[in-house]
Amino acid sequence: MTVPGSAPTPPDPFAPARLGPLTLRNRVIKSATFEGVTPEGLVTDELIAYHRRPAAGGVGMTTVAYCAVSPEGRTERHQIWMRPEAVPGLRRLTDAVHREGAAVSAQIGHAGPVADARSNRLPALAPGRFLSPLGMRMTRAATAEDIARVIRAHAAAARIAVESGFDAVEMHFGHNYLASSFLSRRLNHRDDAYGGSLANRAEVALGIARAVRDEVGDTIAVTAKLNMDDGVPGGFWLDESLQVARRLQEEGTVDALELTAGSSLLNPMYLFRGEAPLSEFAAVFPRPMRLGIRLAGRRFLHAYPYEEAFLLPSARQFRAALSLPLILLGGITRRATVERAMAEGFEYVAMARALLREPDLVNRMAEDRDVRSLCIHCNKCMPTIYTGTHCPLVGPLAGPPAPPLTGDGGRPRPHAS
Incomplete structure (x- = not known):
């Protein structure tokens, strides 16, 4: 109950909550983290286990x-x-999570x-x-025809997601992936309808959001992962991100925004x-490359x-300027932090690395106010994308097998999903 003149009571983060047409059992979301267990570009038992945990x-x-x-839109070919x-495997995955x-x-x-062309x-x-x-x-350089094709491909991908039993789609507008790269003054020097002013540079992201919403309507929830800033000189920054x-x-195209930062292309950390686990990254590459990574990786x-x-x-700053539901990401490891996010007006929180170490962390947080993550933020999980993403301090948790590491450009590259 709210007393007149007092601040509203923050929502219980562990109670059911609405996200567009969807009801979640609580306000904690496992954020996207590249899994590294799809060597054929299709769902595997290891991918299903990764998300069931x-x-x-x-x-x-x-x-x-x-x-x-689309094929060229992958960060790497696996x-x-x-x-x-992909639908039958994706359906197996969504059914397993729903169970x-x-x-x-x-x-x-x-x-x-950010795609590895090799x-x-x-x-x-x-x-x-x-x-x-x-x-x-x-x-x-993407042509106008390429951009139109990619926008249509997002709508088609959203339709595939519906057919596969997903409850939501998250459009990736961060980390200097395609839509994010168009937003960046540092990367976008075009003088056509997709360059120059922020309105022009934002048209790829906005066009994707319109196409996806038009395709799925209110069938599933639609969210977007948006960079607040790129973390690089001359890149996308807070003032422009707020306008987007x-x-x-x-335009009403998203049910919530997940706020992120950084550039997989230029500044992933x-x-x-x-x-920054340089030694661990160097160790997974062929011997001739290791010295270069150790010397120049920083x-x-x-x-x-x-x-x-x-x-x-x-x-x-986004919470103060927007009424749209927001998902807070980045260093959420304690129940007190989750409750702080709710008290400051964020509707959801997103967790990633902490759940690699302790997949049951949310259940334990709900039961015990004093529980906090055992994650030590060493980031040694990052190089494990080459062998199935996991926390190396506890092992691979049922051990996803490694996709083949070939010498012809087949390795995934470090990136933030």
Whole structure:
């Protein structure tokens, strides 16, 4: 009950909550984290087990990452891309998660310049032509026809998600994937309808959101993962991100925004914070590359101090400016932090690394106010994307087998889903 003149009582984070047309059993979402267990680009038993664990452990919804909308939109060729052949496996996955009592979302997107062109054997699309540090290939400037095709592909991917039993889709507008790269002044130097002003640079993201909403209506929930800032000089920043968020709110194309940061292309650790595991990354590459990673890797993997709820200071500006439901991401490891997010007006929280170490953390938090994650933010889980993503301090938890690591560009690249 709210006393007149007093602040409203924050919602119980462990009680059911609405997300668009969907009712979640609680307000904790397992955020998208690349799983590294789809060597044929299709669902595997290991992928199903990966998502059953946090579902059984109490999350309201788990997010499958990363479901590309087209072959060249994968970050590397072992990833799932949304097509009819993928539906039977995706249906097995959604059924398994539902049996555990959780909802399940598909993160759909196009990697753009974050795609490894060597691995995909297809050019990486971008706002313009430049050398991608991930695939060490020149990107191809997307034409207006490419952009229209990619927008249609997002709508088709959302339809595949509905047919596969997903409860929600999350559109990827972060980390300098395609839509995010168009938002960035640093990467987008176009002088056509998709460059220059923010209104033009935002049209790829806004067009995708319109197409997806038109395709699915209120059949499932629609969310977007939006960069608050890229963490690179000259990149997308808070003032422009707020304007894009307002447009998404005004157009009614999303049921919630998950607020993120960083560039998989130029500065991935800006999202993760904590230690940068250079030695562990070097160890998974062939011997000739190891020395280069040890010597030059710090230019790409910068280390940032870890703080609980490290994205909250930026996210507060979005909460103050928007009525749209918001999902707080970044350093959520304690029940007190979850409750703090609710008290500050965030409708949901998203967790990732902490659930790799303790898939049952949400259930334990709901039962005991003093429980906190055992995650030490060492980020040594990041290099395990090459062998099935897991916390190396506890092992692979039923051990997903490694996808083949070939010498012809077949390795996944470090990126933030």
